[in-house]
Amino acid sequence: xxxxxxxxxxxxxxxxxxxxxxxxxxxxxxxxxxxxxxxxxxxxxxxxxxxxxxxxxxxxxxxxxxxxxxxxxxxxxxxxxxxxxxxxxxxxxxxxxxxxxxxxxxxxxxxxxxxxxxxxxxxxxxxxxxxxxxxxxxxxxxxxxxxxxxxxxxxxxxxxxxxxxxxxxxxxxxxxxxxxxxxxxxx
Amino acid sequence: xxxxxxxxxxxxxxxxxxxxxxxxxxxxxxxxxxxxxxxxxxxxxxxxxxxxxxxxxxxxxxxxxxxxxxxxxxxxxxxxxxxxxxxxxxxxxxxxxxxxxxxxxxxxxxxxxxxxxxxxxxxxxxxxxxxxxxxxxxxxxxxxxxxxxxxxxxxxxxxxxxxxxxxxxxxxxxxxxxxxxxxxxxxxxxxxxxxxxxxxxxxxxxxxxxxxxxxxxxxxxxxxxxxxxxxxxxxxxxxxxxxxxxxxxxxxxxxxxxxxxxxxxxxxxxxxxxxxxxxxxxxxxxxxxxxxxxxxxxxxxxxxxxxxxxxxxxxxxxxxxxxxxxxxxxxxxxxxxxxxxxxxxxxxxxxxxxxxxxxxxxxxxxxxxxxxxxxxxxxxxxxxxxxxxxxxxxxxxxxxxxxxxxxxxxxxxxxxxxxxxxxxxxxxxx
Numbered sequence: 293x294x295x296x297x298x299x300x301x302x303x304x305x306x307x308x309x310x311x312x313x314x315x316x317x318x319x320x321x322x323x324x325x326x327x328x329x330x331x332x333x334x335x336x337x338x339x340x341x342x343x344x345x346x347x348x349x350x351x352x353x354x355x356x357x358x359x360x361x362x363x364x365x366x367x368x369x370x371x372x373x374x375x376x377x378x379x380x381x382x383x384x385x386x387x388x389x390x391x392x393x394x395x396x397x398x399x400x401x402x403x404x405x406x407x408x409x410x411x412x413x414x415x416x417x418x419x420x421x422x423x424x425x426x427x428x429x430x431x432x433x434x435x436x437x438x439x440x441x442x443x444x445x446x447x448x449x450x451x452x453x454x455x456x457x458x459x460x461x462x463x464x465x466x467x468x469x470x471x472x473x474x475x476x477x478x479x
Numbered sequence: 480x481x482x483x484x485x486x487x488x489x490x491x492x493x494x495x496x497x498x499x500x501x502x503x504x505x506x507x508x509x510x511x512x513x514x515x516x517x518x519x520x521x522x523x524x525x526x527x528x529x530x531x532x533x534x535x536x537x538x539x540x541x542x543x544x545x546x547x548x549x550x551x552x553x554x555x556x557x558x559x560x561x562x563x564x565x566x567x568x569x570x571x572x573x574x575x576x577x578x579x580x581x582x583x584x585x586x587x588x589x590x591x592x593x594x595x596x597x598x599x600x601x602x603x604x605x606x607x608x609x610x611x612x613x614x615x616x617x618x619x620x621x622x623x624x625x626x627x628x629x630x631x632x633x634x635x636x637x638x639x640x641x642x643x644x645x646x647x648x649x650x651x652x653x654x655x656x657x658x659x660x661x662x663x664x665x666x667x668x669x670x671x672x673x674x675x676x677x678x679x680x681x682x683x684x685x686x687x688x689x690x691x692x693x694x695x696x697x698x699x700x701x702x703x704x705x706x707x708x709x710x711x712x713x714x715x716x717x718x719x720x721x722x723x724x725x726x727x728x729x730x731x732x733x734x735x736x737x738x739x740x741x742x743x744x745x746x747x748x749x750x751x752x753x754x755x756x757x758x759x760x761x762x763x764x765x766x767x768x769x770x771x772x773x774x775x776x777x778x779x780x781x782x783x784x785x786x787x788x789x790x791x792x793x794x795x796x797x798x799x800x801x802x803x804x805x806x807x808x809x810x811x812x813x814x815x816x817x818x819x820x821x822x823x824x825x826x827x828x829x830x831x832x833x834x835x836x837x838x839x840x841x842x843x844x845x846x847x848x849x850x851x852x853x854x855x856x857x858x859x860x861x862x863x864x865x866x867x868x869x870x871x872x873x874x875x876x877x878x879x880x881x882x883x884x885x886x887x888x889x890x891x892x893x894x895x896x897x898x899x900x901x902x903x904x905x906x907x908x909x
Binding site: 305307310311314315318319322323324326327332335336339340343344347348349350351352405408409412423424427428430441455458459462 | 487491496498499500502505508514516520602
């Protein structure tokens, strides 16, 4: 059965259909929440809250084909709510040991997941949410704006800022400090 | 391909890699817990009726702001406010009557209260939420507060009135004991009191409650059944109302002194004439009302009159030749026009809303026919008189969804919000 059929059955109260929807979405939601929240435990909380709300309010979804967009919006809301509730709590971000690139090739540099991870960590959650929704979950920018609850222009400017910050951060990282260059020379 | 383009191209895969963790091990917990949860019925969910964009109230986390900068900004604001207080003492709230600027529209949906900018530039905002069944908000005349009805959880025919700030904060229950069908509630001109009625279908006993909850509501004894009371401009010293006989027939129009309790007759009862729906002009000099003839039994016989507040100079507002009746007059804020419901059939089968001059000089303009059926249609002019918010009576199988009417052309539009509650439009300073 396709996803639309599962959503319609779940809207009718079929909990097995909802469990199938959970199976289809939980890994994607967990990854997105990890990216936004930078904390696996908080990500777990956000995904749980998202799916609880989704089950409770599923009958309010008018267009079953919009299930994914709706779910992503719930996830962003849950994630940002968690951050607000816990804003006094220090979120531990894993400190990185930054390995130098083996070449000066840009693709090689940005392919380093740790560099990107560090760059992402420097963004505030609102900017991270826009990046994650657009580039990881593949949502069109108007849908991103709607999900985050901001005007389209703000979403565009956040994305522009976030990309610029990540790019400059990633590309500048090799020469940013004494730990960045452990070796390596142009081929 | 530039490095920027490569960066964007590779970003989805890189993000997937960065965010990759072990397969979530809490799937079974979620499935087990949701199996014990009940789904909410669709009709209780606003998103079933409103587009997601309308309900989108989420504001993303703000970027970190330097505290020092905030402190400096706060000091500057305090200084500016101080200067403004010294230099200018002009209030930024509107006068209680007359033309003002259009503010928010408030409405209720599925037990929650929402506000929305009717210009459509922002989303509807849920300002009172929770498990309580809240409905039918009304703004104070200075636009700073609202009052709404909170149904008793144990008896749907009883409820309490709650006053709150426009953003839903500072909620205060002003009628601690649940009352029988409290209705027709409205703020006094100074905003310190609320008049309302209780009884079957909201008509019966007149009460006044303090908006700060500092006293129990007091009954205004007039020895009559009170119907649709309104504060009389300009000072709210009197409340004007139509009386109802014990069998439900409307008759005279009266005013009661709010503090002294004396009742003044504006138009006394006349055999065969039922007077109803008294509305005082914004300057307090005139009264619009409906009158029907009990001798006419084969069709609705209401016509709209305008009379001096002292009962003198009664005129009947004209109707087009085919129209059968006019009812439910509501004054424009400039006092020049009245919006009325106008019927073109024996009863309520073919209704229009008409906007006509209050001096009786013409039949005015009207909407298309069939805009509503029976009976208790409610109209509210926008504070700037640029629009009329119309709540068609839902008791004829319609949805009761609010409609916007252009008072200059009679054109109707569906508002961006989906509300079935009584119209409420906030007055703000011009």
